[in-house]
Amino acid sequence: MIYQVSHKTIYRYRSPVSFGNHVACLSPRSLPHHACEWSELQIDPPPSNRHERIDYFGNRLTLFSISDPHSELKVEARSRVNVDSEFRKWGDASASWEETAASVPSDRSRSGLDAYQFAFESPRIRLNESFARYARLSFRTGRPFGEALLDLTARMHQEFRFDGNATNVRTTPDDVFRLKRGVCQDFAHVQIACLRSIGLPARYVSGYLRTYSAAGGAQLAGGDVSHAWVATYCANAGWLEVDPTNNIVPSEGHVTLAWGRDYGDISPLRGIILGGGREHSLEVRVHLQPAA
Template identity: 35%
Template sequence: MKLHISHTTQYLYEWPVSDSVNEIRLTPSTNERQSCYNHAITLEPNASLFTYEDYFGNRVHAFSVNGLHKRLTIRTHMTVVTKDAATPEEQAASVKLTPEEGWAWLSKESVVDRFAEYLLPTEYTQATIEVAAFAGGVEAADGGTVGVYEWLLALSQRIRREFVYDPQATTVKTKASDMIGRKRGVCQDFAHLMTACARSRGIPARYVSGYHFVGDLQGGSADFEQASHAWVEAYVPGLGWSCFDPTNEDPVGERYVKLGHGRDYNDIVPVKGVYRGNGSQTLHVSVDVRKVED
């Protein structure tokens, strides 16, 4: 599938500010499932961009605006071609390890050392009593030993089944354990909860940011508001990094565009920065994802 994505971030300041220093993580990854054919960033006020890769391999663009300004606008445009992914059944069938072998592999000291950054708790993914209890409730339906991949699928399904998508229920700072009692949240919260639960069971897991194209499923409504999306990649013995979306039923396939990954949201904030000035600021974000016909 060929997708064109426009993402606009605009900050409006009550009073003129200066010395604004920013980082942008809005460049699509290139991997076995997607290829970025073009990518452009425009800034108002105009500024020079410096680019580098962070510790996790995400492409970062940094810039500074030193003069006084009351508005900062960041526009990105990209065209990405995606491929469909294997179905959950196909992925499960490709795992040649027994359930016991898979869990035993994760417990090896060499594996724990290799994936240490994706196993340790973070600000958003602390292994609290509530998180451990929720993870402990995900078991095989017949009471037997379930494989790592099947357990992750069941965890993702349980989050979708028991939690309501509600943009008003949480904030960008909500932690996984805080969301459990509310039973409501957004994709960021669901991804943090799944990540925290997986790590509590010794499964390396990372937070993924990107886009999910669903515009053609909304009946062509012009009022449909699109947004960035978040999901999870977890390491499955015998399979490697595998994608799970605890928000949507669809497998992570051709409708998904990955921007990057990290330990939690803090590592992959789309736009973050600091500035010198007083007064309040207002943030406006708009996202448009469209299918391009060849």
């Protein structure tokens, strides 16, 4: 499946901004069976300088500054991504989850070492016993890893309600867990907290979602904005992805943008501005369409 992605962000400021320094994490990663054929970032007003770099987690960042006074900042990321059906196919996840979890700390393979760092608290995801208790209802003794993971995802989908007004970007996983409401970002954070609380590495994946299913079925939630889901590490099978918002295993319909420990590592656009008044409005429009 080949997609054309357009991700447009518009900031409108109360008063003119005289200088702005920004970081965008808006260029999709290229991965096996997930090729970002091209991508570009259009910035208006034109930046006085821009640089690209790869961050710690391998994501592509664009850094730019704008030194002309402006009251509106438009950033449009466009890309073409080819996702084939091999991508995200789960390997063998039938070993018991405890076995898998126990193998992580001593796994000195490159991927094991890499995965291990996602097993701990991160700035926005603090762990506690209630996450672990919740996770253990699915991760029961001796249960195969994959089965337990799907069960946790299904339970979350059932017990949490999608509600765009209940939370904001600062809401903690703890609050979401109590409210049982939120958006994809919140659900991903909660599920990551659950997995890490029982010793499993889990990372936060941001990206886009095709909003209609290929078979013409029901609309999926989380489209037309950025989406977020979860990947967790299983020694034999590698990284397994689940989408707690929609209770599905991501496949051809998900386009990966970036990943990190939590939202904070890969927020799509952040910056420091001079001026701009106390408030600004933000508009985000995402379009994902199959390319001809």
